[in-house]
Amino acid sequence: MSIIQTIREKGAVIVISLVAISLIGFILMDSMSSTGKLFGGGNETTIGIVNGESIDYQDFNDKVTQMEQQYGNQSSQRNSVMQGAWDQMVAEKIVNDQFEKLGLVFTAKELSTILFSEDAPAQLKQSFTDPNTGQYDIEQAKLWWTQVKQNKNKEQRNALVSQVIDPMVLNSLYSKYTSMIAASVNQPTWLKNMEKExxxxxxxxxxxxxxxxxxxxxxxxxxxxxxxxxxxxxxxMFKQEPGMMLSYVSFSAAPSKEDSAEVFNALEKIKPEFELDSNAKFFLGRNGSTIPFFDGYLPATQIQVPNIASITALPKGGVYGPYLDAKNYVIAKLIDQKTMADSFKVRHILFGTINPQTQQPIMDDSTAKRKADSVATAIKNGASFDALEPVYSTDEGAKQTNGVMNFDLKTVQSDNFAKEFGKFLLNENGETKKVVKTEFGYHYIEIMSKSHFEPCYKIAYMAREIDPSDATINHANSEAVKLSAAGTNEKAFEDYIVKNGLSKVDLPMPVGENDYQMGSYSNAREAIRWANGAKEGAVSEPFSIDNDFVVVKVDKRLREGLMDVExxxxxxxxxxxxxxxxxxxxxxxxxxxxxxxxxxxxxxxxxxxxxxxxxxxxxxxxxxxxxxxxxxxxxxxxxxxxxxxxxxxxxxxxxxxxxxxxxxKAVAEDLWKQQEQATQSRETQSALQQSFMGLRKMAKIKDYRSKFY
Incomplete structure (x- = not known):
């Protein structure tokens, strides 16, 4: 993919290799420190113990933070990130015991061999790739590693090691360990014959x-x-972890009909003003639209909104709606319409001023411009683009296709596309060759073709989300409080439910001490934490979960061991x-x-x-x-x-x-050989799974997370 489409957010470093992740998954089939930092660390509070080794609270928090950065700090993923961090740290403790028993080690020589070779971690190779040759710059990597070791800032040093070195060490040891297991898998001739039969x-x-x-x-x-x-x-089959049987009653605080009507009427009220306003972007911002203004054109087939046929049938400046779109009421204004190409074939030579991966300078601005202008002049005078592109272009991605790239209209107008580059592609004055400056440097661009012309539309959407009003929220909360107050004992709780025609959900499966999900609620950790400390028969105060107020009852506490009949x-x-x-x-x-x-x-x-x-x-x-x-x-x-x-x-x-x-059945011999290979691979995979599951089963794990989260 061309450098033109490089996303401006460079993204977090991905630090866990696929192999390590898959093996960790084998160990922790039922969700139930580190390999040892190269630069030390201490324990203050214990969040878990694995085979006698503690998992420190701060180490766990650091791992969670690291993984959150990897996933872009999305709050919706926090629960799964915390579980993933726990799974990984427990897995490392379990398998590290095996490394020690088998005498598996990772030496300083191996560290140098991997770091300064084509087997280096992907993030290093990406950061230290020579833009002129496309090769991994080993000397730059060595310089970086020397600086890391000499860095007196312990926090920065440990962060770099945990993000780059620790996963590499772990992956190397895993590879050695799994190679030993894989080598032990043998499929005898009699078994092959039986499989064939x-x-x-x-x-x-x-x-x-x-x-x-x-x-x-x-x-x-x-x-x-x-x-x-x-x-x-x-x-x-009936061994259970400590947990609870819970039931709950929920009171919806979702928007009422009155709330919906209020939003609808508010949009109706500003509709005439929207129609007369000449600055749609400013109007949307001033009125708090939940859909931002897109200052571009799209064909109707690519506009995924309700009633698009009615919207595109409007005269310029016409407004349609309000109409319902997911959780919003929307009024749409047709700003403009014109016939445009939806497919662009272009080629370019980039004279980059900065490496988009490392942010390191490649050449100064004046040099880049001078080279771009010279190449443009040479091509104008008959020089071959194909001959010049591999010599001068710093866009390694586009080099694979001799600088040729294909884009659609939506991509060209997107925020992640270099604005000046896109503006040239959309020019309507017939210009097809030009030197253009972008944040990446100077581009010599040739528009080779434009195709798939069709009507395209610029539309502004003034949207308001249908939120519950204070009255709606207060009513739901009030009803939940009444149930909570009435549930002084189990009989009173049940009687109130029956008397008021409420619906109670009895969860069929136990809820674990560290769970986040409770029935249909995927983020019920606060309620589960309350239940952890509550007695049987206890009724909670209302919890606000999603759009509901939820009253929870602890029906039964479950001890570790064999399930009872009930x-x-x-x-x-x-x-x-x-x-x-x-x-x-x-x-x-x-x-x-x-x-x-x-x-x-x-x-x-x-x-x-x-x-x-x-x-x-x-x-x-x-x-x-x-x-x-x-x-x-x-x-x-x-x-x-x-x-x-x-x-x-x-x-x-x-x-x-x-x-x-x-x-x-007759089976071709070559086909059968393929099946034998697939069987061998399957048996090897099974051996890996079984070995790690066995280690997990034998491990002594104490999980104290519920005391902290």
Whole structure:
């Protein structure tokens, strides 16, 4: 991409390599310090302990700050950033133990080898790329590293190391560790042969499917003992972290009809003034429009607003609306209309005065202008653009296409596009060649073609967001306060809800001490922090979450360990219900059974599957049935030998099958080799996941974040 389109915000440095991120993800499948800073650090407050090693509160905060900068300080992402910082720091602690046990180290020689080679971190290569050669300037990188080590400002030094060096060290150690695991993965010949058989042998079968839905739910009773037995048989599935079962009642503070009408009427009132005003940009600013003025033209097909056909049909200066657009009421004014090109093919030679990545000067202004003018004159006198562009242009991106670039109208007019460059492309006086100065330097530009001409429109949108009024907010808050005050005990809380026709949400899943989400609310951390310190049966004061006031009740506190019957019951009700339905259906089937008899008994049809050779042993889905691994397994049970199977309790119903024929699909040897390679890759990936998940399972982790956030 050309330097012309370089975004003016240079962006935060991305410091975590993809490999490191993926491995961290393997360890922390259920969300549950650093590799050791090269220049020290201390612990003051402990926010967590991993295998006896503390995670310091300040270190954690620094990591959060670093990741927030990486994501552009978006407040909407803070919760996920904090979780990501925790996940990463815990993962590093866990895997560092393995590095030490295996004697894996990162030496000073490795540091120099990586830093001063083509394997250097991307941000270094970007910062120290010679604009004239496009190559990584190793001498400049060495000078930078010397300055870092000599920097007496500890805070700056540690920041640079944590952003550049620490991730590189971590990634190198990860690579060594994962290489050892990958080297241990072996797929023996017998397993390869078995995989081939599973992929090529197929069966054709007739079957009957009796869905569980054919048994009325009201006839099935699930007892506490049923739940208890299931828990005891699947203990690993029912281990729980400390948490709570919560319920809540919400009172909407979203804008009312009256609030909406007030905004509508306000726009109606200023509509005549908008129509007469000659300075749309000033008018929008003065009246607080939520949609800024775009001083450009677009074809109607690229204007994604409601009622665009009505707006473009206006005479110049005409105003349409108010109309609803998302959360805004809008009045739109057609400023101007003209036919314009939507596609521009240009080429340029840039004589850059500044490197957009490093902000370092390339050449002084007068030198750049002199060179640009000389090249323009030479081309005018017959010199070849293609010959001069690779010699003089400092735009490394455009060099890949000999300086040729393609833009659409929207891009040319955007804030991220060099203003002077865009102005020349949009000129209407027929000028096609010119030297233009921009913030990047001097450009010799040639407009090669303009195409896709169509009517384009400049439109101003005066928009007002429909916000709740103070009266609306106060009413919702008042109703929430009444419930909170009435809920002095569980019975009073429930009685008030029933009496006033309120709706209570009982969360089906436990809420963890460090969670941020509560039901449909993704940013309910304040309410969850309150619940962490509340007793069972406690009712909160109203919390303002999104556009609601929410009153929360702690229904039950959950201790670490095995789930109790009451908590687990709603989670496995469907499983237990289907098991009992399977028993009901099976009892109605005579043994031995014929498919026709079973079909007649339950009013279903005898169906056929596998005639297209798709029913293989490794098939994940059976056509017309879905994911039913027990049925797939039975289709390749040699003991059946054409007989009708016993009833099979599957995921969606009870099945009986009868295999009518088998066969073998032909697979090209080269295709099979590709499948073998894919299997090997899959097995390696699985080994990595399993090893890291095992480390996570064995790790002793104490999480105290809920005391701080």
């Amino acid at each position: 599973a992929a090529t042998n197929y069966a054709v079968m007739n079957y009957v499917a009796v869905p569980y839905s054919s048994v009325n739910d009201s006839t099935i009773k699930i007892s506490s003992q049923d739940v208890k037995n299931y828990i005891n048989s699947h203990k690993s 908590t687990a019951a709603p989670l496995i009700d469907g499983i237990l219900r289907n098991q009992k339905k399977a028993e009901v259906i099976t009892k109605k089937i005579s043994n031995p059974a014929s498919l026709d008899a079973v079909a007649q008994t339950f009013g279903v049809q005898v169906l056929t599957d596998g005639e297209d050779s798709s029913l293989t042993f490794n098939a994940q889905i059976i056509n017309g049935i879905g994911n039913e691994p027990k049925v797939t397994g039975a289709a390749f049970d040699k003991g059946l030998d054409g007989k009708v199977s016993a009833p099979i309790a599957g995921n969606t119903g009870v099945f009986l099958i009868q295999v009518t024929s088998t066969g073998k």
